[in-house]
Amino acid sequence: RKEVEQDPGPFNVPEGATVAFNCTYSNSASQSFFWYRQDCRKEPKLLMSVYSSGNEDGRFTAQLNRASQYISLLIRDSKLSDSATYLCVVHTGGFKTIFGAGTRLFVKA
């Protein structure tokens, strides 16, 4: 089993749609959680941190469920510019960072 698993992509959605990505992690001692966005042939960029209380940044909402070892990202009112690969990231104890394989999103006009 992979340490961090994400929904297989790609997701193809029309502009204005709401889309949700899921991610599970296997190490219950994991301490910090993030969503990164990666455009084609570019470096990953931090989208948002994920907290147990949930957090929202404009059209983006992230949730963490420690009991189920589950992280989610919700994108509302999708824009063409949201097309990218979304990477779930988990920091385990001991300074190790684990990335999921990523979920590709295509937003169509």
Next chain:
Amino acid sequence: DAGVTQSPTHLIKTRGQQVTLRCSPKSGHDTVSWYQQALGQGPQFIFQYYEEEERQRGNFPDRFSGHQFPNYSSELNVNALLLGDSALYLCASSSRGWNEQFFGPGTRLTVL
């Protein structure tokens, strides 16, 4: 404020050769992590440097080694290159640890 910089941007080597990649962290950051990203995959953690010491390592062979300098910049060395080492090598920096990381543009290594 310069972000994370990496050099070179592209590199072509042949099997068996050695390569050195370089990274300068974002201003104010003291921690550097290196990742390997194969096509279609997420970045794989190679190791992290802090205070000029390797303090965490991923599942990579000893052919992969690194160094961090007093100015916090870092090098990744790969010996005895294999075809499977072809990938995008990413450097990420962070402050006082390993929370929010900022990535450089990467070095694309091709091994022929």
